[in-house]
Amino acid sequence: TAAKKKTAAKKPPAKPVTKDVADAHAILAELSNAAATPPGEALAVDPQALVAQLEAVASPALLPDLLGALEDEDPYGILWSVFYLAENMDDAYLQALLDAMPGLHARAPRWAETALIRIWNTHDEPDDCTPAFLAQMKTADASVRAAVLEVTGGIARDLDDLVPKQRAALAVLVDALGGDASVFAG
Numbered sequence: 001t002a003a004k005k006k007t008a009a010k011k012p013p014a015k016p017v018t019k020d021v022a023d024a025h026a027i028l029a030e031l032s033n034a035a036a037t038p039p040g041e042a043l044a045v046d047p048q049a050l051v052a053q054l055e056a057v058a059s060p061a062l063l064p065d066l067l068g069a070l071e072d073e074d075p076y077g078i079l080w081s082v083f084y085l086a087e088n089m090d091d092a093y094l095q096a097l098l099d100a101m102p103g104l105h106a107r108a109p110r111w112a113e114t115a116l117i118r119i120w121n122t123h124d125e126p127d128d129c130t131p132a133f134l135a136q137m138k139t140a141d142a143s144v145r146a147a148v149l150e151v152t153g154g155i156a157r158d159l160d161d162l163v164p165k166q167r168a169a170l171a172v173l174v175d176a177l178g179g180d181a182s183v184f185a186g
Helices: 019-035 047-057 060-068 079-087 090-107 109-120 130-138 142-156 164-176
Strands: none
Touching: 019 047, 019 060, 019 079, 047 079, 060 079, 060 090, 079 090, 079 109, 090 109, 090 130, 090 142, 109 130, 109 142, 109 164, 130 142, 130 164, 142 164
């Protein structure tokens, strides 16, 4: 019998990495390394200059990378600029945050809490993004919704840090997820 030649299934060509994306990855790596600098040690780079370079090439396509760079151990507060850059991408940020929430919560729970609190601080304000967040959350995977509930559970452990308006806003979120919002009462 004649052997039949097997042909491999053709994969679509890999999406080429643009120079901007490559530059952004390199900049994020430098910022992450700087953020990991132990307290008291001099920084080897100028974080402000790196952030300016990152801002020049940032786009919503980089949101997973920006959120992926966040780590709780950042004694110099370098990653705040990365967070602000991501946060300023509005609805694209909200969706990217939801997509990243399970991993972010596992890796950097304080950043996950900070991100949620900052979203819910807009509740009933002129720049209220909570309806858009809730709409996106309704179509999110169950693991994402579970991660958001876990993050709110972490926030609930420090209720003394929240003002009544924040508690009420977080109760709306937890209630929308089917969780027990009573912890935010009072």
